[in-house]
Amino acid sequence: MDLRQLFATNLRRIRHQRGISQEELAHLAAIDRAHVSKVERGITYVGLEIIGKFSGALDVEPAEFFKPASKKTRPR
Template structure:
C-alpha cells in the first residue's frame, strides 16, 4: 500500500467515524468536494496545508493520516 492509499484509507475511516459526508468535510475544511473525492480514492497527492485543515476538522493528529490503518479481522464462518 503506497502512502497515498494509506492516507486515503485513514481519511475515509476518520470521516466516517465523525459521521460526515465528503461534501460536509470538504466544506468544513475549505477544500473542493471533487478534490476530497480524489483524496479518498488515493488518486492525488495531498499537501501539508490540506492535511492540517482536515486534521483540525476531524480532530485527529496530522500524523495519524500517514500511519498504516489497522488490519481488519474477518470472522470465520462456522
C-alpha cells in the first residue's frame, strides 16, 4: 500500500466533499498552492506539520487521510 497515494486520494476527496478549491485550502492551511497540488498528485512526501495543517483546515482527524477507500467509494 502506497501511503503517499492513499493520503493524496483522501485529501482530494475530502477537499472536494467540502467544496474547497486547492487555492482556498492552501490559504486556510497557510501552505503554498503549488505544494497542495504536488501533495494531491502524490509526488511529494508530507510531514506531520503539513498533515496537521490540512487536518485543521478541513476539520478532520489526521487519521481520515489514511483510511482505505471502502468498496462503496472505490471507482469502478
